[in-house]
Structures are given as C-alpha cells and as structure tokens.
Amino acid sequence: MIKEVLVLGGGSAGFITALSIKRKIPQLKVTVVRSPSIGVIGVGESTTPNFPRHLFEYLGISRKRFYALAQPTWKLGIRFLWGARGSFDYTFNLQLDSHYTDMEKPIGFYCDDDFKDASLPGALMRRDMAFPRQQNGAPDIHPWHAFHIENKKFIEILEIVAKEEGVEVTDGKVTGSERGEQGIAAVHLEDGRRLTADLFIDASGFRSELLGKTLEEPFESFDKSLFCKKAVIGGWERGEDEPILPYTTAETMDAGWAWRIDHEHLINRGYVYCPDFISDDQAADEFQKKNPKAKVETRIVNFRSGFYKRQWVDNVVAFGNAGGFVEPLESTAIMILCSHIQTLVDFLKHSDLQPTPTMRGLYNELTANTWNDIRQFLSLHYKFNGKLDTPFWKVAREETDVSGVQDFIDFYQENGPTGFCRYRLPRTENDFGLEGFLVMMVGNQVPYNKRHNASPQDLVTWKRRKEEFASEAARGIRSEEALAYVKHPGWQWNGDPPNS
Numbered sequence: 001m002i003k004e005v006l007v008l009g010g011g012s013a014g015f016i017t018a019l020s021i022k023r024k025i026p027q028l029k030v031t032v033v034r035s036p037s038i039g040v041i042g043v044g045e046s047t048t049p050n051f052p053r054h055l056f057e058y059l060g061i062s063r064k065r066f067y068a069l070a071q072p073t074w075k076l077g078i079r080f081l082w083g084a085r086g087s088f089d090y091t092f093n094l095q096l097d098s099h100y101t102d103m104e105k106p107i108g109f110y111c112d113d114d115f116k117d118a119s120l121p122g123a124l125m126r127r128d129m130a131f132p133r134q135q136n137g138a139p140d141i142h143p144w145h146a147f148h149i150e151n152k153k154f155i156e157i158l159e160i161v162a163k164e165e166g167v168e169v170t171d172g173k174v175t176g177s178e179r180g181e182q183g184i185a186a187v188h189l190e191d192g193r194r195l196t197a198d199l200f201i202d203a204s205g206f207r208s209e210l211l212g213k214t215l216e217e218p219f220e221s222f223d224k225s226l227f228c229k230k231a232v233i234g235g236w237e238r239g240e241d242e243p244i245l246p247y248t249t250a251e252t253m254d255a256g257w258a259w260r261i262d263h264e265h266l267i268n269r270g271y272v273y274c275p276d277f278i279s280d281d282q283a284a285d286e287f288q289k290k291n292p293k294a295k296v297e298t299r300i301v302n303f304r305s306g307f308y309k310r311q312w313v314d315n316v317v318a319f320g321n322a323g324g325f326v327e328p329l330e331s332t333a334i335m336i337l338c339s340h341i342q343t344l345v346d347f348l349k350h351s352d353l354q355p356t357p358t359m360r361g362l363y364n365e366l367t368a369n370t371w372n373d374i375r376q377f378l379s380l381h382y383k384f385n386g387k388l389d390t391p392f393w394k395v396a397r398e399e400t401d402v403s404g405v406q407d408f409i410d411f412y413q414e415n416g417p418t419g420f421c422r423y424r425l426p427r428t429e430n431d432f433g434l435e436g437f438l439v440m441m442v443g444n445q446v447p448y449n450k451r452h453n454a455s456p457q458d459l460v461t462w463k464r465r466k467e468e469f470a471s472e473a474a475r476g477i478r479s480e481e482a483l484a485y486v487k488h489p490g491w492q493w494n495g496d497p498p499n500s
C-alpha cells in the first residue's frame, strides 16, 4: 500500500502534483525534493480555464490570496495573427459550435468573410476588454477565462500553500536511483542522503530523471507534425501607454510563430522556431526587430514535442515536462498537468492506494489520448496557416502530418462548419471540443463545398445578434480597472473559504 510519495522536482508540475495529492489524500506523506542549482525552466505562463478551476474549485485555494500573491492577469483566449484573413480570435466559450434556433445554420457558415463579434467574449477580446460590466460598474467575472501568470511567482505561491498543507520540501540534487521490486526503491542525493518512497513522481522537467533516464521509457515524438524545436524568449516592462491585453497573441513569424503574454508589469514574448530554417542568431534578430523594446533576459530554450509512451511505469508517474511536452502554441502543458493529476488522484483513491497493473494500463491509455489530441489539433494550425510564403511555412503546409485528423478535414471540406463534424474527430471528448477545430478551419478560411446562401432575414438576425455582442462589449471593463476592483480590500469572491 502506498504511504509515502516522493516528488522529484519543484517546478510548477512538482508543486501542483504534491499539493493535489496531499490535499485530496491527506494521510499520505508527501515530500518534494528539488535542486536549487538546476533551478526551474521559468516558462509556462499562459493557461486554459481548467487551471483556475483546479486552483480554486479542486484545491480550494482562496481567490483573494491567490490574486494578492501571484498577481495573475486574465486571458479570454488566443488572438491568432494567422491565416489568409490575417487574424482571428479563439475564445474559451463557444463561438462557432453553436446554432441559434432563429438562424438557419450554425455560426461558422456566417463567418467566411467576417469573423468578428461572433460571441460576447470574442467581442470583448476585439475591444481589449476583460469582462462585461455589471450595472454597478464592477466586472462580471465569467468562468470562460484563464490566467497569464509569471512562472516564478506562481511556483512561490504553490510552495507556500503546499507547505501549509503539510508537504515537506527539501533541497538536494538527485544523482542516482536504486531499483526495487515495485520499480524504484530510493533515490540518492549528491549530499549522500538516500530518500525512499512507495510512489515516485517524476516532475524533473525535460531531464525526466526517473521515467526517461532511469526507466528508459520510449519517447513518442511528434516531429512529423510539429517542426519547431527552439524558442528565443525576452520581454520588457510595461509602459504606461501599453494596455494589458486580455489574451495571448500567437503571431506568425518567418520560421514559426511568436507569443505575447501580458502580465501586470511585464510583457513577455517568445519566438518558437524550427532550426532547420533559421539559425539562432537570425531568430534572435527577427525577434529583436519585431520587439525593439525587448531587453529583459533574452535567452534560447530547446524542447522536443512528444510524450513518453507510458506516463506511469511501476511506481513512477511523470508530470509536467518530465512526462511530455507539446510546443506551446495552445498553452497546453499546465492544462494537461491539472487534468492528469486529477485522474491519478482518482485512481489512487479508487484502488485504496494499491493500484493494479490494469489500472496503470488504463491510466496510460487515457493520458496518451490527451497527448495525441493536442498533436492533432496543433497539426491543423500549421497545415492551414496561409499567412506567409516563407520556406518554413511552405514546407509546413505541404508536409505537416495531419493523417490523424484527415477524416475530419475531408468531412469539413465537403460539408462546411456543421456540428456533425464532431463525429469525424479522432475523439469527440477532446480538450478543445469541436469549437477549437472549427475555429482553426474557419479562421484560416479553409475552403469547403457546401456554402450557405443566407436569406435576407437570416442576415438581419445575424447582424442584430453581432451588434448586441458588440454593444455589450463596448461597455465592458479593461484588465487594469478590473484588477483594481478585485484587489480592493472590500472585494468579495463568491466561493472563497470564509475568512480567507
């Protein structure tokens, strides 16, 4: 029976995992060991809506405290500077996978030429507004938001909360491990200590010390679909004339794309590129030209997209970059982390802390599904981005492997953005829903045969609906003002623990 858990790694993956296990199964002894000399990766700052849900609803962290310590900003979605139309917005609520009863077709059929104000969040994003405004002037904070959060600040608050919860934290560098009947019996530290446990969590980042190095689990690469392998990262301190944008921007670049993430006091940018088409110096040059203000710690990070075929082997389960990573275009790493840790906790509880081989097998199948979903979704981003004709983008359009999602593409191209497309997705219950896939097809203006000739009445209804969204959004509230509201000592969060 599992009694002691050792988490190797004190990055966001290590601390979220340790905290989730300790909070949900408090009888377990949970220890985090991390190496200050290795440090944390320091990227991973854009999230999806399952992240606030995990923090506040699953872990019960007080919103008031979280906002005070972690200083997040809100993200309503991603602005793609992408595709033939130049730009489109992907929000966290439904825009295209919806069909109003007073209109003839689902919304995607009306967005061929003009994909703006198709929903309230879309209309808010377009106007740089974070939320609608309530009658009393305060922000109406909807659940369809995620956060931008500085990696180091986030880890600091996680460590504080984890320690309060009873997680032990020790500094030390793991230099080796000892095999035992259940898998790993102990890890050895540089300072001579030997740490034992019944369950080992590998959250050691790209080093994947236990799953990758010690157990030598095979890695499944996504390099036929996702060609980028490096990022140059930098940023600058926000100027007074620069509004906090309530979305992540993904901008097409010569040999990849660049993110922009708006924190309260910093603007962070990163150019994700394919080194087969551009050298590090050229990428840094293009990055600097695009971002003349960027000077805060410009650096290059290497990565590979893919995952270890089994995330749970014997008594080792990997989380975060130690288990896999898919390039950051849809900010999926923390999303997958929160989702997988909830699955692991469920499995541990249901097995009375004595997980069986078949349970591990099921866990590995479920987690592999989510990795593959991300690969399929991201492959569409590359296949259909017609914004630039650089050598990289020509090859991306010609050679990106989209075979895993070809049925969906074929169906879409014959029938258009209908809700029936969902039945041609590899898995209907993926993390992006049909919505995400439709946004990529409609946003990139991928041609389809079955066009809709809307009646004049239909067009009037659509115009009226868009005007309603636009006018509510125009009365909305920007991030700066909304942050001032939630930081005010009198602000009350629904659902926070009493006296928090």
Ligand SMILES: Cc1cc2nc3c(=O)[nH]c(=O)nc-3n(C[C@H](O)[C@H](O)[C@H](O)COP(=O)(O)OP(=O)(O)OC[C@H]3O[C@@H](n4cnc5c(N)ncnc54)[C@H](O)[C@@H]3O)c2cc1C
Binding pocket: 008, 009, 010, 011, 012, 013, 014, 033, 034, 035, 036, 038, 039, 040, 041, 042, 043, 044, 045, 046, 047, 151, 172, 173, 174, 175, 203, 204, 205, 206, 207, 209, 230, 231, 270, 301, 302, 303, 319, 320, 321, 322, 328, 331, 332, 333, 334, 335
């Ligand atoms: C370019 C890029 C952009 C990204 N953008 C996003 C994004 O926008 N959104 C998102 O969700 N994710 C993003 N990610 C992924 C992001 O890195 C992770 O979400 C997140 O930071 C998790 O990191 P981690 O905890 O797995 O690893 P790390 O932060 O690297 O932590 C590893 C920990 O293990 C410890 N460790 C390692 N080896 C040893 C050892 N031998 N002994 C002791 N301790 C050890 C380290 O000291 C550290 O504490 C991005 C990744 C890259 C590469």
